[in-house]
Amino acid sequence: MAERVNTNVTYIRPARGWININLRDLWLYRELVYFLTWRDIKVRYKQAVLGIGWAIFQPVLSMVIFTVIFNRFLGVKPDAGIPNEFYPIFGFAALLPWQFFQGALQRASISLVTNANLLTKVYFPRLIIPLSAVAAGLVDFFFSFIVLAAMMIYFGVPFTSRLLWLPLFLLLALLAALAVGLWLSALNVQYRDVQHMVPFLLTAWMYASPVVYSAEVITVSPFWQAVYALNPMVGVIQGFRWALFGTNPPGLSMLVSAGVVLVLFVSGLFYFRRMERIFADMI
């Protein structure tokens, strides 16, 4: 693969072995991340009457459905120490990072294939495509975060300094989506089965994460809690709930989740870079 040795000369030669990540090119093309992200957002809400309002309605509607079904009908309780009437905001605190993760992963996994016309025509660091697919979810996140703040006021949840941790947990969710997105998008170039599998994967993943229920249901032992946290969204969601309600601080599970994300991210990056050279020929 081509690598820039200095600003002027580019060498083009067959890639051998593992390839470096080429951060320099990524930096040179940083504005493209912005433009592609902006295009994704713009196009998504074009010709929709409610426009960006969908970023608010989607999580709110999910919250209403979950509250009625899981809390009222099935009797699912929030974390110990949180009143049962708080279930809507308890659920929303999880839906916020979950819907971000879900949307980001969905877009990222098909991103290379939907941008095939770009891949076969011009050069730019291919990493930009899944990266901007993930980043496009941040705007939606921002709008639903406003809803969360409104709900906090309504339910009387105090604004504490714990909330300052939220960006870190969001970053973990973003990296998790990007890590899995790198794997799936590169696999999807070769095997279109991936895009059919993703919706099921996400449904299963949601029930494997404490979105509608409390992470306290896994109380067997610290060992099983750590196993549970191999799902990185467990750490993320626990973090969000802890920042809001102060219950159930994420300790070990946060570490395990962060570790898993790191491993997935680094391996995804290498797999992606390795497959990158055949994208234009295979897609």
Next chain:
Amino acid sequence: MSDIAIRANHLGKQYRLGALYEQRYRTLRESLGSLFRRDERKSHETIWALRDVSFEVKQGQVLGVIGRNGAGKSTLLKLLSRVTEPTEGEAEIHGRVGSLLEVGTGFHPELTGRENIFLNGAILGMRRTEIERKFDEIVAFAEVEQFIDTPVKRYSSGMYLRLAFAVAAHLEPEILVVDEVLAVGDAEFQRKCLGKMGDVAREGRTVLFVSHNMSAILRLTEETLVIEKGRLALRAPTPQAVDYYLSRGFAREGERIWEADEVPAASLPFRPLAVRLRNPRGEVVNSIRSAEANTIEVEYCLDAPITGLRVGIYLMSMRGETIFTSFDTDDPQVFEQMAVRPAGHYLSRCTLPADLLNEGRFVIGINASSYRVRRYFQDEQALTFSVDITGAPGTQWPETRLGAVRPRLEWTIEAV
């Protein structure tokens, strides 16, 4: 510091046939299946789209690249613009490469003209400040001022194309790679594009220009690469390279035959079979005598009746200037009789009268169309031939006469 812009060293690109044709992508099941039944599927056949291509381009040089479809030109450009990577060999590129492999790459129909300029510019590698600086110039070049805030899905195809080219043309890379952009757009706009490319070259930037348009190649480039079956066949001054290219690659001299798989699906129900040049003795030849009347014949099949069909030829000079165009139904009476041409196997034949052409090489193109309805088939370089002027007027003086034609005019000389 050398003054080399591009140095290619034994560049080669191998494709798996499977990956190119029947199987653009694999499904997981097939892949798993072939894991267990390895010998059932023979090892993939491979094809070298490009092999052992070495050349250098100096900074500020405008280099043409010509070759038949599938010869490997596009692969070469894809390698140099880093869209795909070589299987072997290497290349060294000095400076930013801007590629016009296809204009309008990344245009999104839902976005407005203004938004697309920024998006497309960023995809082509421009900085935002750079785009802002050139924004007005781009809009003016594309002539879309009034529609700049309209989604491009409402643009006419001409406007769309103009905008796309305008962005790409203002990219200002050190090396510009252009592939067939001029094949589209109206004549006026093509002139503008060629002008812009000329400007780029005058500013001392390097241009790699791939085209089937021989007159554009001749006008814009001084030196040209001819690619044949994935190999670099020739590098020569452009007139020589064009001559070589046009005189090569025909199945038999004086005849162009279209195999069934060469006929584009879009041309059906018209199926071209052959174009031949025959001398007065009926022999198929690639060299005729100007002093004799010769015959051009076009053989074709109609799979279904066609209304208003006209089959004809263009005669062009090597420089790409058209000398004349003629159709088999030019005569209004014949056209009326042939209002609907039934399905069948045909031979349209015309006579190239004696004392018409000057010495040199000429190109015959063919066209089959229904006026204002559809163009079924067109090949602007179906055949080339040379003209020998033995016995033509004025040959007692062994000088070169200018002009494509050499008619025998009736002169009278009177003493008054």
